[in-house]
Amino acid sequence: xxxxxxxxxxxxxxxxxxxxxxxxxxxxxxxxxxxxxxxxxxxxxxxxxxxxxxxxxxxxxxxxxxxxxxxxxxxxxxxxxxxxxxxxxxxxxxxxxxxxxxxxxxxxxxxxxxxxxxxxxxxxxxxxxxxxxxxxxxxxxxxxxxxxxxxxxxxxxxxxxxxxxxxxxxxxxxxxxxxxxxxxxxxxxxxxxxxxxxxxxxxxxxxxxxxxxxxxxxxxxxxxxxxxxxxxxxxxxxxxxxxxxxxxxxxxxxxxxxxxxxxxxxxxxxxxxxxxxxxxxxxxxxxxxxxxxxxxxxxxxxxxxxxxxxxxxxxxxxxxxxxxxxxxxxxxxxxxxxxxxxxxxxxxxxxxxx
Numbered sequence: 001x002x003x004x005x006x007x008x009x010x011x012x013x014x015x016x017x018x019x020x021x022x023x024x025x026x027x028x029x030x031x032x033x034x035x036x037x038x039x040x041x042x043x044x045x046x047x048x049x050x051x052x053x054x055x056x057x058x059x060x061x062x063x064x065x066x067x068x069x070x071x072x073x074x075x076x077x078x079x080x081x082x083x084x085x086x087x088x089x090x091x092x093x094x095x096x097x098x099x100x101x102x103x104x105x106x107x108x109x110x111x112x113x114x115x116x117x118x119x120x121x122x123x124x125x126x127x128x129x130x131x132x133x134x135x136x137x138x139x140x141x142x143x144x145x146x147x148x149x150x151x152x153x154x155x156x157x158x159x160x161x162x163x164x165x166x167x168x169x170x171x172x173x174x175x176x177x178x179x180x181x182x183x184x185x186x187x188x189x190x191x192x193x194x195x196x197x198x199x200x201x202x203x204x205x206x207x208x209x210x211x212x213x214x215x216x217x218x219x220x221x222x223x224x225x226x227x228x229x230x231x232x233x234x235x236x237x238x239x240x241x242x243x244x245x246x247x248x249x250x251x252x253x254x255x256x257x258x259x260x261x262x263x264x265x266x267x268x269x270x271x272x273x274x275x276x277x278x279x280x281x282x283x284x285x286x287x288x289x290x291x292x293x294x295x296x297x298x299x300x301x302x303x304x305x306x307x308x309x310x311x312x313x314x315x316x317x318x319x320x321x322x323x324x325x326x327x328x329x330x331x332x333x334x335x336x337x338x339x340x341x342x343x344x345x346x347x348x349x350x351x352x353x354x
Contacts (some may be wrong), residue, residue, distance in 0.1 A: 004063070005082050006212040011038040015093045028095050032102055033246040034113045034122070042092055048127035049134065050088030051081075052175070054168035062104070068212065072161075088120055091134055092126075098141065101126050109224030109350060117217050120160040121153035124168050125151045128188070136181040140241050146185055146352060149354045153192050156205075156221040156347070196351070205344040212277040219279045222322075222343050225350025226284070231320035234258070234283045235305040243286070258285040260323075264295035280339040283321050298328035322346055 001009040020036045023029035038055075047059045064084065091097060104125065110116055129147045133139045138146075154160060160167055185324025208218050226240040233240050234257055243255035252278050259266075259276065260283050266276045306314055318325065322342030327335055 001063075005009050005076065005086070007298045008082075008086060009062050010094065010276070011089070012042055016042065017090065024257070030095060031094070031096055032099065034105055034116065035119065035120075035122070038236055042089075043118065044123055045127045045130065046085055046088045046166065048053065048172060049091060049123070049130045050084045052172045054124075054165045054172060056165075072160045088337075088351075090129055097130065097133070104129060104144055104147045106150055108152045108155075108354060109226075109228040110151070110220070111224075111241060112228050112246050115220045115223055116153060116155070117215055117220055117242075118158065118160055119152045120251045121151060124160055124171070125162070127168075128171070129255055131175065132181070132184050136178070136184040138181045138184065145354055146188060146230060148207075148291050149192060149351065150188055151353060152221065152224065152351055153196060155224075156351075157195060157280075158217050159195075182352055201344055202341075205347065206340040209343055210338040211279055212274045213279070214277075216279050221347050221350070223298070225347045226320060228319060228350040228353045229346070232317060234285045234317065234321050234323075235308065236286050238286065243284070255286060257282045260327070261298055261335070262295040265297050266332070269332070270334050275332075278336055280322075280336045280343060283323075302328040320346065 015030050016039050019030040019032065022031045024281050044054070044056070045051050047056065051059060051062060053059055053062070062081050062146075065074045065076075065077065066072070067074070067077065105111070105116070105122070105221065116122065125147055129143065132143045132147065133140075171191070174191060175184065178184050178187055205218060207215070213219075222246070223240070227244065231240050232238060233243060240255065260281050261276075263276050292298065309317065315325075318327075322339050322345070324330065324335075324338055324342070327339075330338070
């Protein structure tokens with residue numbers, strides 16, 4: 001690009017630079033709270049849209065004017081390919097397209113940037129969103145829902161975590177026989193069904209929740225599901241979605257992950273750090289409640305907090321938060337096992353809500 005289309009390279013770099021901070025003059029800009037891309041990330045979107053390719057090595061050859069079948073180079077072919085790239089880039093950095101796309105992340109329940117574990121999932125979902133819009137003429141509402149499901153699935157399963165170029169090449173290959181918007185929808189829906197099987201929801205996902213990783217993809221999918229289902233924070237009448245609004249900022253986050261069985265309490269029981277920090281031992285509570293609960297045993301604080309609510313209100317809240325009735329009286333390992341199953345069911349419910 002530096003040699004044959006330096007203007008386009010500078011255009012990408014300028015767009016990415018402006019995406020990093022709000023516009024000082026209040027003019028339209030690419031800034032957003034979710035994703036501040038690098039030029040190479042947007043170039044990947046360019047080439048996926050323009051050439052249906054994910055491997056930049058292939059694109060380097062294409063832009064030099066190489067015929068991938070014969071190996072021959074041509075100046076005319078090079079000029080034609082750069083014209084194609086320019087057309088794609090015009091769509092990629094179109095501010096209306098760019099900001100419309102972030103509605104996909106919100107529709108998927110990933111309303112706070114800290115919930116997003118893979119920027120590559122954003123990059124490739126944006127590429128597929130543009131292909132659906134530009135090449136297949138899908139209208140905004142069905143396309144938004146479709147791509148929100150795709151982003152949810154990709155984020156939950158870590159689809160683009162390992163060998164992302166290869167995975168995206170395969171996804172683009174799925175579209176080769178598509179001629180109409182209905183084909184595009186059918187192919188992506190079919191792929192999601194192939195990935196998110198009953199066995200995945202009922203066996204694989206609960207097992208993936210058996211971890212102490214703070215960046216576990218299933219945990220963030222669970223938080224996204226709580227947003228999609230309009231769930232309240234635990235022991236609160238305020239919605240999780242409202243607390244996670246990225247525009248609301250204070251000295252301390254208004255909602256925090258709380259150890260249901262507090263750390264110090266479990267240490268006294270001889271539990272190690274991995275047991276204590278299990279994903280299934282966390283719930284989202286208001287920070288005021290988190291401070292108040294501190295290290296009190298759950299059998300002490302939970303009944304006190306339950307008294308705030310009517311029985312039906314409490315039952316619904318416990319369903320959202322994957323908590324069995326009288327969970328605080330359960331043996332810890334049994335509690336973790338049961339909650340993982342319930343969390344997986346809530347994640348599934350959230351996905352079906354999109």
